[in-house]
Amino acid sequence: MLHRRRGTAAVALAVAAALSLAACGGSNDSADKKPAAGAGDKKAVAQGGDEFADAAKKTAEMGTDAKPGEWPRTVEHAMGETVIESQPKRVVVLDVGELDNVVSLGIKPVGLAPTEGSPELPSYLKKDAGTPANVGTINNLNLEAIAGLKPDLILGSQLRAADKYDELSKIAPTVFSLRPGFTWKENYLLNAAALDKTAAAKAQLAAYDKKVEELDAKLGADKPTVSMVRYLPDGVIRLYANASFIGTILKDAGIPRPKNQDIEDLAAEVSAENIDQADGDYIFTGVYGDAKATDKSRAQSNPLWKNLKAVKEGHAYDVPDETWYLGLGVTAANEVLADLEKYLTK
Structure with missing residues (x-):
């Protein structure tokens, strides 16, 4: 099976942008940086400015010129080009965003990280x-398990698994978006192009726009x-900003x-001692993993938290982390819109 690697200018720029962001952490990975003890000011953990807009633009340029029903098709993506010989039937997804994407298009993946x-x-x-089989986790893929599923398409992202791309490509045609998170719409269309589901994906996005x-x-x-x-x-508290899924x-x-939080970054970080920087008319809180392993209890027992406007007015709500932060796809986005309507129109 042919997997061509071509370094076009658009893809090269996109990959460079993703690499510059990789050290900052994706929108749904565990924290890799924490604020200095007692830090008082907000701390950007995913800096980028104009690079975020550039990354989104380059991601949008990826895809295929193939007509509906046309096989084989060549898909241009963050790691080059991949030729897919026929309609994929056994799809492995390497992140929750890709899972959301394929399920929304009526596909049940055979494997999930x-x-x-x-x-x-x-x-x-x-x-x-x-019932997709487990193939490791997003940061610790099990290549043997993936190969054992005999997939005919693997979907993931450059930010998560660039170092595994060559090995994955030997298993099956592999298509990588630039990164998960704020480019979720472009990622959706890229995944759909590989699956010959572009029309369905565009219809889903149009329905989202209407909502x-x-x-x-x-x-x-x-x-x-x-x-x-x-x-x-590990005590990390993030205030999510514009360059994130939410x-x-x-x-x-x-x-x-x-x-x-009105900044072109993924998030800013604060400490439990400075939780007053989380103020707003409404506060929506998510927890990654076990709440006991985080500083949620310490932060919310702080008098500064209790004196926040949203808290005093009963406008602070816990929301599902799996949709608001981990979903990264159109199904999760629709769930978030429903939650926003519920809470903001009470």
């Missing part, structure tokens, strides 16, 4: 995902500010952010 913080099949996808417009209209012009707080292991949804709906 879940996140370390959520090793089970996400509950919001269980009904339609079938966004409806929420925007319901909330009106005077929308409340929304603060996004996520507790991770950041794109809030921006789509025209929902304003507190100034310290």
Whole structure:
């Protein structure tokens, strides 16, 4: 089976952008940086500025010119080009975003690499995902298990598994998006192109856009500010910003952010001692993995937390981490929109 690697200018720039972000952590990986003890100011953990917009643009350029039903097809992606000979029937997904993508297109994958913080099949996808075999985790792939499933397509991302791409490509045609997270719409269309499901993916995104417009209209012009707080292991607390999955949804709906989260980065970090920086009209909280392994309890027992406007007014809510932060696909995005409508229109 042919797997051509071509270093086009667009892909080269996209890969360079992804590499510059890799050390900063993806939107759903466990924290890899923590604030200095007692740090008082917000700390950006995923810097990029214009590179984020550039990454999204380059990701959008990837895909295929193949007509519906045309096989073989050549798919250009973050690692080059891959030729897919025929309609894939046995698909392995290497992250939750790819899982959400293929399930939304009516495909039950044969293999899944879940996140370390959520090793089970996400509950919001269980009904339609079938019973994919475990092939390790997003940061520790089991190549032997993947090969044993005899896949005819592997979907993942350059940010997660660039170092495994060559080995994976020897197992089956492999298509990588640039990164998970804020490029979720472009990733969806890339996955759909590899599966000959582009029309269905575009219809799903159009339906999402309609729900966004409806929420925007319901909330009106005077929308409340929304603060996004996520507790991770080892004392890491992130305030999610614009260049994240949830950041794109809030921006789509025209929902304003507190100034310290209205930045073109993945997130800013604060400590439990400075949790007052999480203030907003509404606060939505997620927890990655076991809450006891995080600083959630310590932060929320802090008088600064109890004095936050949203907390005092009863506008601080726990939300499912598996959709708001780990979902990274259109199904999760629709779940988030439903939650936002529920809480913001009470």
